[in-house]
Amino acid sequence: MSVRNDTPHTIPDMSSVALAVTDRMLHFELSVAYEVFDAAPVGVAAPWYDVSVCGSAAVQVGRFRLEPDHGLDHLRSADTVIVPAWADVDEDPPADLIDAVRAAHEAGARVASLxxxxxxxxxxxxxxGRRATTHWAHTDVLAARYPEVEVDPDVLYVDNGSVLTSAGKAAALDLCLHLVRLDRGSSVANAVARRLVVPPHRAGGQAQFVTAPVPARDDHPLADLLPWAVDRLDHPLTVEDLARQARMSSRNLGRHFRAATGTTPLQWLLTQRIRRAQELLETTDNSIDAIATATGMGTATTLRRHFNRTIGVPPDTYRRTFRSSSPRPGG
Structure with a gap:
């Protein structure tokens, strides 16, 4: 099941991102956040995000010494605060960092951890009282230390609206792209993903630990099949169609899909259709019937049912909310 908000984001302009740093933070997750939010992809007009690095003093991040742009009190003025990975999970984080992150959230910031x-x-x-996740190797520790937290070890990220958490490493990138998608729309998030040469979307509810999150080799059994299917979302594709194209049995196809994506062929297809519908709702004035046809849903009724169940709101409401509440793709 995909992890999502109970209600859509309605913040009109999420333009400033503050990275909260302290000694013994891990450099990979910090670098991921900076890479996603610091520079707009080619073809996306300004304004982009205003990114700042905030800490109480010069900090040791991995083997690097980092000089923050601002003190931790600057977090209160940011639209989004991102807390990268904390290296020493057996120790309590610094009190000044804890207080600053809490104060930023109380001031209205959206807070995300990687x-x-x-x-x-x-x-x-x-x-x-919230659902949350972290790297699968540390979920038991998080749950034991903070029993009021509903820890989910089996997802990539959890979006509670104003508080978001991700699993480790690659999932941190997934959450950052998810934030861009919420703020700027799917087409812009996909442009960022193309610049970083990563898959444009992995749903938050996907399992953390799968054999191969995406086909990484040209000779992978699904390497040619997935782009082929994405180019034909307007067709009523079945598992048998996919198996025939991949030259394997339906059962064998299911095994490869589960290993590579953590889900079934039909669920993967549905996710791609919903994402295509989101892009069309964001970027065109096409009718719901036309979008249903373009995404292979067949009818507006079918599209509305699946869209509402997956995203949490009907397509018409999503279009109105996106256009009234989010900056347009391209700035």
């Missing part, structure tokens, strides 16, 4: 940054959010009380 990997073990969830321990900072939990220490600040932001995860009490």
């Amino acid at each position: 990997c073990t940054g969830a321990f900072v959010l939990a220490a600040a009380g932001l995860l009490d």
Whole structure:
């Protein structure tokens, strides 16, 4: 099941991102967030995000010494605060970082943690009574230390609206792209993904630990099949169609899909159809019937049913909310 908000984001302009840093944070997740939010992809007009690095003093991040742009009190003025991975999960995070993250959320900031940054959010009380995740190797520790948190070890990220958490490493990138998608739309998030040469979307509810999250080799059994299917979403594709194209049995296809994507062929197809519908709702004035045809849903009724169940709102409401509440793709 996909993890999503109970209600769509309606913040009109999420333009500033503050990265909260302290000693013994991990450089990979910090770099991922900076790479996603610091520079607009080619073809996307300004304004883009205003990114700042905030810490109480010069910090040691991995083997690097980093000089923050601002103190931790600057977090209160940011639209989005991102807490990268915290290296020492057996120790309590610094009190000044905990207080600053809590104060930023109380001031209205959207707060997201990457990997073990969830321990900072939990220490600040932001995860009490909420569903959350972290790297699968540390979910048991998080659950034991903070029993008020509903820890889910089996998802890539959890979106609670104003508080978001991700699993480790690649899932941190998934969450950052998810934030761009919420703020700027699917087409812009896809442009960022293309610049980074990564898949444009992995749903938050996908399992953390799969054999191969995406086909990484040209000779992977699904390497040619997935682009082929994406180019034919307007067709009523079946598992048998996919198996025939892949030259394998339906049962064998299912095994490869589960290993590569963590889901079934039909669920993967449905996810691609919903994402295509989102892009068309964001970027065109096409009718719901036309979008249903273009995405292989057949009828507006079928599209509305699947869209509402997956995204949480009907297509018409999504279009109105996106266009009234989010910057247009391209700035």
